[in-house]
Amino acid sequence: MAEIRHPRLAWQFGEVVETHPATPRAKSLLLDVPGWEGHKAGQHVDIRLTAEDGYQAQRSYSIASAPEDNRVELVVERLDDGEVSPYLTDELRPGDKLELRGPIGGWFAWEAKDGGPLFFVAGGSGIAPLMAMIRHRAAAGSDVSCHLLYSSRSREETIFAEELDQLAASDGSLQVFHTLTRSQPPDWTGYARRIDRVMLAEVSPEENPLAFVCGPTPLVESVATELVGLGHDARRIKTERFGPTGG
């Protein structure tokens, strides 16, 4: 069987060094990948699992860690009828080896030198590649204006909620807007509906931002359409859809 010869795309092993719940349904995996040559914020890796009888299953996961971090962080949302995600969230533990290849993708990526202003829109675990960008922006000391609009079902299902709050509190040019679509805490003052045009208009940075949109396909398509409708330059909107092929 042919192997992809691109040296960066060879399969390699990472070792799980830590796992912790990101939400009740999602887990954060921290990997040590020997020889990792670094990545750009926004890139992803392919993960391949092999059963004893040789059966293999493969999925893609965005990297949530900043390029400056020496560990690779993935956030895996558990799909109940999935094949790969329940293994990664329920079975995998520190010390296990995980076969992966990457980093992959250069289109949906941001480096501090690319500038801004930035407008990030995320749905659910679609926060992962945008979190890598937000962390990279902080680590690189970038002060370009950055607005994040993040849609989650509830506060407890908001991935990276505390870290985002802390980053926003210590950085005047980073603004984080949450919308909670299913349930809200009693004192909730944020949005409580699906992302719509009015919401996008209210939270978008003012001048011609570079927009990154990541989440489930319907969210990404509706947000991209609304942004164009609001006059955003389609060439400055980058999208990454999380299809139902995951699992």
Next chain:
Amino acid sequence: MDERRLDGNAVGGLLGEVFTFEVTMAEAACDRCGTVAHVGETMAYVTEIGTVVRCARCDNALIRIAQNPRGYFLDLRGVSYLRF
């Protein structure tokens, strides 16, 4: 007979240079409607049988890739060129 004709091996170096680019950053021209877009901006349909990359404007199948025990199959029929 054309004396300038060489073995394909002679362009191994050139092809080796070509096939290591970051593909999502390359521009692909749709062979059907002429739309030029970065590969990262096209529409991808990833299935367990194979992956189809389609033109965001006309849905033409630009790139088809099957990865199965017989190898990787790469069909670029829908792309008139890639620029990178």
Next chain:
Amino acid sequence: MSEGFVSRGFRGRRRQTDDRLPPGQYLVEGFPVLSAGPTPRTPLDEWDFSISGEVDEPKRWTWEDFQALPSEEITRDIHCVTKWSKLGTAWEGVSIDTLLEGVETAAEHVLAFCDGGYTTNLPLEDVTGGRAWIAYAHDGKPLEPEHGGPARLLVPHLYFWKSAKWVRGLQLTTYDIPGFWESLGYHNYGDPWREQRYWGD
């Protein structure tokens, strides 16, 4: 790199033994959707079905003509090359035998073509003799677009990629033309009981 590597504790989808299941298949209750493109939505007043190619006279039916043809109820097991099988699926549609009635042809192959550009190839004898249909209903309801509606080819004795969704016609040919997946390493015939998934199986 990965030679001999096993992901500790990973079993993959449970594989079952059931004599109704071809080798390597597992049972599903739902109806998985596998889409290699956007779901076409051809209005019924623009839909037609044609028999073309190596025939004495091409045939064409509008949606209305098609509904007037004698239909059959079909209950069969279906098997996807991605290893799921679904037992006892219920369909309604028109037998290809009905469509080919009175057609004179020297063809030995058919290429099914579809909205969205998908194709799949089959031997003519595998779509005749009461083994293949153009199905427009599933479980007593009009076939949903995501499952191939308004109409799909149904050839349940072969892997399900042969049962082309959104089918619009059959081209009869004297030579074999590998279809969308058949030209990318998937088996030209695709018999699930002989586990013909890939070239050379």
